[in-house]
Amino acid sequence: ASQFGITEALEKLGVKATNLGTSTGSNWFANGTTISSYSPVDGALIGTVQTTTAADYEKVMEAATAAFKTFKVMPAPKRGEIVRQFGEKLRYYKEPLGKLVSYEMGKSYQEGLGEVQEMIDICDFAVGLSRQLHGLTMHSERFGHRMYEQYHPLGVVGIISAFNFPVAVWSWNTALAWICGDVCVWKASEKTPLCSIACQNIIAEVLKENNLPEGISCIINGDYKVGELMTQDPRVPLVSATGSTRMGKIVAQTVAGRLGKSLLELGGNNAIIVTPDADIKMTVIGAVFGAVGTAGQRCTSTRRLIIHESIYDKVKDAVVAAYGQLRIGNPLDQNNHVGPLIDTDAVALYNKALQQVVAEGGTILVEGGVLTGAGYESGCYVKPAIAEAKNSFSIVQHETFAPVLYLLKYSGDVHEAIEMQNNVAQGLSSAIMTNNLREAEAFLSHAGSDCGIANVNIGTSGAEIGGAFGGEKETGGGRESGSDAWKVYMRRQTNTINYTTDLPLAQGIKFDL
Numbered sequence: 108a109s110q111f112g113i114t115e116a117l118e119k120l121g122v123k124a125t126n127l128g129t130s131t132g133s134n135w136f137a138n139g140t141t142i143s144s145y146s147p148v149d150g151a152l153i154g155t156v157q158t159t160t161a162a163d164y165e166k167v168m169e170a171a172t173a174a175f176k177t178f179k180v181m182p183a184p185k186r187g188e189i190v191r192q193f194g195e196k197l198r199y200y201k202e203p204l205g206k207l208v209s210y211e212m213g214k215s216y217q218e219g220l221g222e223v224q225e226m227i228d229i230c231d232f233a234v235g236l237s238r239q240l241h242g243l244t245m246h247s248e249r250f251g252h253r254m255y256e257q258y259h260p261l262g263v264v265g266i267i268s269a270f271n272f273p274v275a276v277w278s279w280n281t282a283l284a285w286i287c288g289d290v291c292v293w294k295a296s297e298k299t300p301l302c303s304i305a306c307q308n309i310i311a312e313v314l315k316e317n318n319l320p321e322g323i324s325c326i327i328n329g330d331y332k333v334g335e336l337m338t339q340d341p342r343v344p345l346v347s348a349t350g351s352t353r354m355g356k357i358v359a360q361t362v363a364g365r366l367g368k369s370l371l372e373l374g375g376n377n378a379i380i381v382t383p384d385a386d387i388k389m390t391v392i393g394a395v396f397g398a399v400g401t402a403g404q405r406c407t408s409t410r411r412l413i414i415h416e417s418i419y420d421k422v423k424d425a426v427v428a429a430y431g432q433l434r435i436g437n438p439l440d441q442n443n444h445v446g447p448l449i450d451t452d453a454v455a456l457y458n459k460a461l462q463q464v465v466a467e468g469g470t471i472l473v474e475g476g477v478l479t480g481a482g483y484e485s486g487c488y489v490k491p492a493i494a495e496a497k498n499s500f501s502i503v504q505h506e507t508f509a510p511v512l513y514l515l516k517y518s519g520d521v522h523e524a525i526e527m528q529n530n531v532a533q534g535l536s537s538a539i540m541t542n543n544l545r546e547a548e549a550f551l552s553h554a555g556s557d558c559g560i561a562n563v564n565i566g567t568s569g570a571e572i573g574g575a576f577g578g579e580k581e582t583g584g585g586r587e588s589g590s591d592a593w594k595v596y597m598r599r600q601t602n603t604i605n606y607t608t609d610l611p612l613a614q615g616i617k618f619d620l
């Protein structure tokens with residue numbers, strides 16, 4: 108990794124140390140046991156991080172709740188200015204942070220840079236939004252009365268994030284939460300702790316330069332038990348959790364048990380429908396990038412290709428041929444297309460999925476397998492695989508977080524394909540490849556895709572910041588990022604003002620004294 112400038116990147120981000128523990132420069136208290144972060148790229152130990160104890164957590168919450176008192180009364184556009192400065196810092200740190208993301212998580216350096224770019228984009232979006240946190244005004248039924256609604260800051264927002272977007276997901280939440288006047292406590296994935304500390308160091312610089320309390324941004328480190336401190340805590344009115352559906356069900360129930368709010372961004376099982384009117388060249392690029400990008404570890408990764416029988420062989424041959432061109436290896440080396448999986452547990456799940464699809468009657472079209480030898484010492488590099496399968500197979504119904512693509516055939520009209528695409532428990536991203544207006548409109552209509560994201564002639568991945576991001580059903584129903592996703596980070600208040608000398612009651616109720 109040294110040839111790719113990792114050591115310099117760690118130094119620049121302030122995360123080059125043998126053991127990272129309580130730091131005075133940023134609001135982070137950690138005196139617990141240590142977790143080690145190994146790179147899936149080369150298997151090397153990047154660093155160890157101390158975890159947050161229950162006592163540390165109390166200190167964090169004290170700092171966060173105290174900071175909320177000052178932050179919530181700061182005018183929203185002034186908070187926007189802080190987020191603007193944060194975006195500037197991210198531009199400055201883009202290269203080292205992109206490298207750290209690539210090295211600690213394993214995605215390609217280009218995708219690591221892309222993740223930091225998403226952080227910059229959400230900051231830009233949030234800066235403008237800080238002057239537009241508007242409610243509605245409505246007409247009162249009573250004479251001489253005025254009614255309107257306003258949005259107020261909510262409090263401490265708890266963020267739980269997954270390993271696969273180790274920095275961007277945090278910023279989608281924080282950039283909006285901060286302009287909304289909230290303060291944030293972040294429990295990052297225990298698989299990517301250094302990314303979280305690097306981000307915390309960057310925002311701590313901004314807060315210090317503006318003489319703002321450190322508690323506006325806090326991190327806690329450790330596994331699910333540290334996350335539970337937050338999901339059980341009534342001082343955290345909103346928990347935004349990104350990760351598996353299994354985790355989401357537990358978090359949702361815990362938070363609901365204390366009547367808190369949760370914003371859930373969970374697993375996907377995303378399909379591209381390929382109709383007889385599809386542009387095959389575009390289909391192949393969209394499908395292959397969607398299936399093998401980030402080694403199939405995107406929540407929006409393409410897992411199913413639903414292809415019409417009339418073009419099935421043509422699409423199959425083109426996709427299989429494209430897989431033959433893929434170069435698998437160190438993701439920091441820009442000649443490679445596919446990097447490693449996050450760890451050897453993920454490799455075991457990938458192997459199991461390939462065995463299961465065969466056991467259920469599927470046919471392997473592109474062999475998988477774990478790579479060994481020079482450059483593959485971490486044991487995390489696998490070959491992207493393709494299998495012919497049926498939508499009803501239990502493995503196809505399941506999200507395997509690895510580069511395994513299932514080809515499914517349909518023979519009727521587009522409605523049959525839509526039904527197959529909808530017939531899974533998850534509802535995150537979906538796409539159709541077609542030049543036929545009727546098919547495209549049917550797919551986007553109320554009788555069409557049941558997913559939070561539905562695309563025409565692009566793949567399943569690649570959401571932009573301006574739209575709301577999230578999915579239905581077992582994906583959790585939450586929306587983050589653009590559009591009006593900010594509203595979940597605020598509390599809504601309806602106000603009625605009487606500017607007369609009478610006190611008429613609503614609904615014409617008479618109450619004379």
Ligand code: NAD
Nearest residue numbers: 269270295296330331334335350351354372373374375406
């Ligand atoms: P995971 O569910 O194993 O862990 C996610 C986070 O939840 C981690 O920080 C973990 O420590 C924490 N956690 C787990 N159990 C918890 C509990 N009971 N209480 C509190 N916190 C708990 O997921 P992962 O393997 O890191 O990520 C992969 C999954 O995330 C995939 O299913 C993927 O689709 C999903 N994902 C979804 C989105 C989206 O926006 N919909 C984005 C990225 C990832």
